Amino acid sequence: MPITPATATDSSSNGTAEAILLELVDENGLTIGTAEKLAAHQPPGRLHRAFSVFLFDEYGRMLLQQRALGKYHSPGVWSNTCCGHPYPGEAPFAAAARRTYEELGVSPSLLAEAGTVRYNHPDPASGLVEQEYNHLFVGLVQAPLRPDAQEVHATAFVTPAELAERHAKDTFSAWFMTVLDAARPAIRELTGPSEGW
Numbered sequence: 001m002p003i004t005p006a007t008a009t010d011s012s013s014n015g016t017a018e019a020i021l022l023e024l025v026d027e028n029g030l031t032i033g034t035a036e037k038l039a040a041h042q043p044p045g046r047l048h049r050a051f052s053v054f055l056f057d058e059y060g061r062m063l064l065q066q067r068a069l070g071k072y073h074s075p076g077v078w079s080n081t082c083c084g085h086p087y088p089g090e091a092p093f094a095a096a097a098r099r100t101y102e103e104l105g106v107s108p109s110l111l112a113e114a115g116t117v118r119y120n121h122p123d124p125a126s127g128l129v130e131q132e133y134n135h136l137f138v139g140l141v142q143a144p145l146r147p148d149a150q151e152v153h154a155t156a157f158v159t160p161a162e163l164a165e166r167h168a169k170d171t172f173s174a175w176f177m178t179v180l181d182a183a184r185p186a187i188r189e190l191t192g193p194s195e196g197w
Contacts, residue, residue, distance in 0.1 A: 023049040023088045025133045029116060034088050041073065045120065045131030051096045052134050052179040053082040054187060055108055055141040060195035061157035062187075063141060064166075065104070067173070068153050073128050076153060078166065079173035080180065081141075083134075092135035104155070105146025111139035114186030121174035130175055136183045138190050160196040 020037040024046055031049075040046045055063045063081045067074055082103050086095035093113065101107050114136035121130040145155055158166060167177075180187075187197045 021088050022085045025049050029133045041128040043129050045129030047131045050085050050132040050134045051092045052080050053096050053137045054183055055081040055139050057157050060191040064156045065152050066154040068151050074173050077171045077173045079176050096137045103151040106143045108139035109142045111137055114138045114183045117182035119178045123174055138186045
């Protein structure tokens, strides 16, 4: 069976497997406990901490990723540059930088906080629910990408017009437009008004 985030475990020093834990939060984003990753996404979903990253190149184009086909949640759909969950006690900024490197093989040359957004998005295909308190980040990427094929199927840099065309014909993650709209003020500040974001 392929290793996916749902089935992957970390081995402890005594050889036992440890479940991947997420940080559960209240409506104000305050930590109230932890839950196993897959369990937190079972309907109706448990509100947990997450992050979403939007990176841009020197031409003001947004980096999209198509999620790997083997992912248990939203496989093969297009989404923002990177998204995921901090480990319990891990700062969202650190998690965003870490996960961007793990998935895309690149560290942002700039990464800035862009607010938070709370949403509840069921995934019709898997039946799982994204009930998230999401920390948003925007930044720049200037190094060549080296995507991890276990995480990323494809990548694309797009202008606003190209994103609109792609969004009309391709399948995107259920949360994509929610996090994009919430991040737009910071994106415009980063890229400048002439880029049209």
